[in-house]
Amino acid sequence: MNELHPLLAALVGELLDKQCKEPATSKVPINGTQVQIHKNTKQLLHQINAHLTYDHFVSSVLEHELRTPLAGIVSTVQLLQSQLSTQKTEESARLQKWCDRLQKLSSRMEFLLENMKQLHKRDYSSQSTGRQTREINTWFENEQKSLVELIKNSQKLELETQMIDESFEYDTDYNLLSIILGTLVENASKYSPDDAKIGLILKQSHQTLGIKVIDNGIGLGANSSINLIKAFERGKDMDHIEGSGLGLSIAHAAAQRINAQIMLYNNEDVAGTTAEVILSNNEICQKTLF
Amino acid sequence: MSKDTVLVVEDDQLLREVIEDLLHIHDIKVKTVGSSIEADTWLEAHIPNIIICDLFLPSISGLQWLNKVAERLIQGKSSIVLLSADHQRTDEMLEGSPIHPLVKHQLKKPFKNDELIRLINMIQANT
Numbered sequence: 250m251n252e253l254h255p256l257l258a259a260l261v262g263e264l265l266d267k268q269c270k271e272p273a274t275s276k277v278p279i280n281g282t283q284v285q286i287h288k289n290t291k292q293l294l295h296q297i298n299a300h301l302t303y304d305h306f307v308s309s310v311l312e313h314e315l316r317t318p319l320a321g322i323v324s325t326v327q328l329l330q331s332q333l334s335t336q337k338t339e340e341s342a343r344l345q346k347w348c349d350r351l352q353k354l355s356s357r358m359e360f361l362l363e364n365m366k367q368l369h370k371r372d373y374s375s376q377s378t379g380r381q382t383r384e385i386n387t388w389f390e391n392e393q394k395s396l397v398e399l400i401k402n403s404q405k406l407e408l409e410t411q412m413i414d415e416s417f418e419y420d421t422d423y424n425l426l427s428i429i430l431g432t433l434v435e436n437a438s439k440y441s442p443d444d445a446k447i448g449l450i451l452k453q454s455h456q457t458l459g460i461k462v463i464d465n466g467i468g469l470g471a472n473s474s475i476n477l478i479k480a481f482e483r484g485k486d487m488d489h490i491e492g493s494g495l496g497l498s499i500a501h502a503a504a505q506r507i508n509a510q511i512m513l514y515n516n517e518d519v520a521g522t523t524a525e526v527i528l529s530n531n532e533i534c535q536k537t538l539f
Numbered sequence: 540m541s542k543d544t545v546l547v548v549e550d551d552q553l554l555r556e557v558i559e560d561l562l563h564i565h566d567i568k569v570k571t572v573g574s575s576i577e578a579d580t581w582l583e584a585h586i587p588n589i590i591i592c593d594l595f596l597p598s599i600s601g602l603q604w605l606n607k608v609a610e611r612l613i614q615g616k617s618s619i620v621l622l623s624a625d626h627q628r629t630d631e632m633l634e635g636s637p638i639h640p641l642v643k644h645q646l647k648k649p650f651k652n653d654e655l656i657r658l659i660n661m662i663q664a665n666t
Contacts, residue, residue: 313595313624316648320622321554323649328561331652359649366625 308369312362319358326351353401360399360435364428364499371425371506385419386410389451389460392430396449399431400438404445411452419458421528425503429511432500433462433524440522441466458529465521542615545659546587547571548578548604549622550597558591558655565656575604582608586615589662591646591655593622594629602632609637618662620655621645 330348333341371379389410397406430449437447441464448463497511504511510527545567549555555571562569570587572578575596590612594601605612605619612619619642623629626645633639644658 316624317551317554317593317595320648320650321551321557324554324557324561324652327652328557328564331564355649370625 305369308365312366312369315358315362319355319362323352323355326355349402356398357435357439360431361496361499364432364496364503367424367428368499368502368506371422379422379424380420381423382418382420383423384416385458386412386415386417386451388423388426389449392427395427396431396434399435400447401443403443404438404441404447406434407446407448409448409450411450413453413455417453417458419528421507421509425507426509426526426528428503429500429509429526430460430462432496432503433511433526436496437462437464437466437522437524440464457527459525459527461526462524463516463521464523465516465519467520542586542588543663544568544570544585544587545589545591546578546581546585548575548590548592548596548601550574550593550595561652561655562659565659567656567659575599575601575607578604579608582611586611587617588666589618589620589659591620591622594624602629602636602638605638606636609641612638612641616666617641618643618666620658620662622648622650624648 326348330345330352333345333348390408393406393408400406434447434449438445441447445465448461450461450463452459452461501511504526507528509529512525512527514523514525515521516523545562547555547558547562547569549558549571550573552573555573559569559571570581570585572581575598590605592601592605596604599607601621619638621629621642621644623645624647626647629645633642643662646655646658
């Protein structure tokens with residue numbers, strides 16, 4: 250538990266390196282204020298490390314620990330389903346529907362756990378980040394199969410591409426992009442009616458490259474994207490819907506790691522929300538939208 | 540119980556019971572234990588065809604325990620199925636370990652019941 254977070258370790262390494270390179274003759278007498286600053290800095294570093302260590306613990310151990318009860322639930326549901334499939338009564342059909350619901354909820358939980366693990370691995374792994382240069386159009390179309398798994402059976406997913414160059418190659422971490430897109434689609438499904446249509450648009454203009462996830466759900470309050478992104482905070486007027494902002498906070502963290510931005514806004518003329526991932530524009534690294 | 544038995548080493552009692560029920564339904568002989576100590580005791584008198592082992596056990600890790608009893612498992616030509624959350628990391632830990640050749644598959648929790656049964660049937664058919 251005493252290992253340093255890679256970012257903190259790099260910072261400490263840099264500081265030590267700098268200290269070693271300074272000539273011995275440049276030693277300046279240290280006064281009381283400097284001693285206090287040194288102590289405070291040290292304390293701060295300890296606190297940051299404690300937070301990061303806890304984060305490491307939560308992400309790795311908790312992720313594994315939660316998988317065991319989840320496995321028990323999923324396997325039990327599957328056992329129930331196989332028993333029910335042999336009966337052809339009205340009662341068994343209703344129970345089958347409840348089992349399907351439990352299975353969908355379990356898949357949602359597994360999706361969150363998997364995303365937590367992927368983010369954690371990227372922060373702690375010394376290996377490459379998973380960046381690739383590939384045709385984003387092809388990647389987008391291939392994602393459809395896994396995205397359909399995240400929405401309700403009665404909902405529909407519609408993909409559209411608006412590309413200037415159909416074979417445009419984009420360099421990013423596509424695993425993290427999958428996490429972002431999956432989370433936004435799952436979120437759109439959760440807050441939309443059972444028969445909703447969820448639209449996905451990959452759009453390339455001369456200035457930007459981005460993906461829009463459009464639903465016709467309950468919409469957001471104005472400027473509520475900040476609250477939605479904060480971990481565990483719910484959007485206004487959404488108390489009756491299960492779930493929390495954990496998914497979106499994971500998507501936000503993933504977006505930060507690939508220098509992308511997520512914007513959430515109400516649709517202009519119709520009900521519902523649009524979640525937009527801006528992958529690339531001229532000012533993306535300098536400007537924050539939150 | 541001997542060579543045709545599947546030994547399940549899983550510390551979570553409820554999941555252990557679910558796997559036991561599942562295997563019983565498919566007429567597969569199964570012995571479940573909740574710790575490496577219990578597993579050691581059972582292994583003194585039996586040798587399983589397949590071991591389904593969780594990686595996170597209370598006292599020592601699943602891999603540490605399997606490596607400890609590796610000689611007996613190699614002699615008995617047992618196959619191992621690991622319940623793991625991170626295949627890549629498990630592969631790294633398995634590299635060069637005595638039990639590596641015995642590990643036939645890794646299953647991620649939660650797993651599909653059909654997948655587990657198919658896997659057991661496949662291993663049993665090949666041994």
